[in-house]
Structure formats: structure tokens, C-alpha cells
Amino acid sequence: MIKIRQLVMVVLLLAQGIFEVLKSANNLEELEGQIQVLVQKAAGMLVVEALQEIDKKLGSQRDSAELKNIGMRLRTIITGFGEITYRRRMYQNTKTKKYHFLLDEAMGIEEHRRLSPR
Numbered sequence: 001m002i003k004i005r006q007l008v009m010v011v012l013l014l015a016q017g018i019f020e021v022l023k024s025a026n027n028l029e030e031l032e033g034q035i036q037v038l039v040q041k042a043a044g045m046l047v048v049e050a051l052q053e054i055d056k057k058l059g060s061q062r063d064s065a066e067l068k069n070i071g072m073r074l075r076t077i078i079t080g081f082g083e084i085t086y087r088r089r090m091y092q093n094t095k096t097k098k099y100h101f102l103l104d105e106a107m108g109i110e111e112h113r114r115l116s117p118r
Helices: 006-023 026-063 101-106
Strands: 067-079 083-093
Touching: 006 026, 026 067, 026 083, 026 101, 083 101
Parallel strands: none
Antiparallel strands: 067 083
16 A cells, blocks of 8 residues: 555645646646646656555565565656656566566566556
């Protein structure tokens, strides 16, 4: 579950950005465009938080005798909200020695693909 602190931070950043836009926008087109950018950034931040929470959950549910946690790795993809970078855990299968990113597999994010599946 996304922590309330992160959610509040995103909402406050969005509100602050909107107040700045209201001061500087000269017409409706500028207002709409700038608010759209802010909303996309906020949504991207929430997606990152959600992905990282899902990664934690998947890690706690794995068979730790079969999948060894190797550490965290960064991944950058392009979504409908723009480019996002998130951290996820890398695992090694103790039998096959193959590496896995449970989050990417669960979310349908293909290896070496930069665009989100959507």
C-alpha cells in the first residue's frame, strides 16, 4: 500500500505547481497545457510508488529458497505519464542460475523494452 506521506507529498507538489501556473498563465491554452504537465508528473510519481510497493509484496511472497535476492536495480520506461524510473529487486534462481525481476514479469514489462506495455 502506498504510504500516506508519499501521497501527501505528491498532492502538495501538484497543488504548489497549480498555484504557480495560475500566477503565470496568460490564457486558457497555457493554463490547460501547464496543468496537464503537472498532473502527468504527479501520476508518474504515483505509478513509481505503486510499482515499488508491488515489488516489495512480490518479494515477500517469493520462495526464498528458490529465488535469492541479488539487490536493487533501476529501470526507466516511457509511460503515458512520461518517462519514469523505478527501483526493483533482482533475483537469481538457485537451481537454474537465471536472473528474474518479479515486478517486471508480474507487470508484463518486457526485458530491454523502453515503452510501457500500454
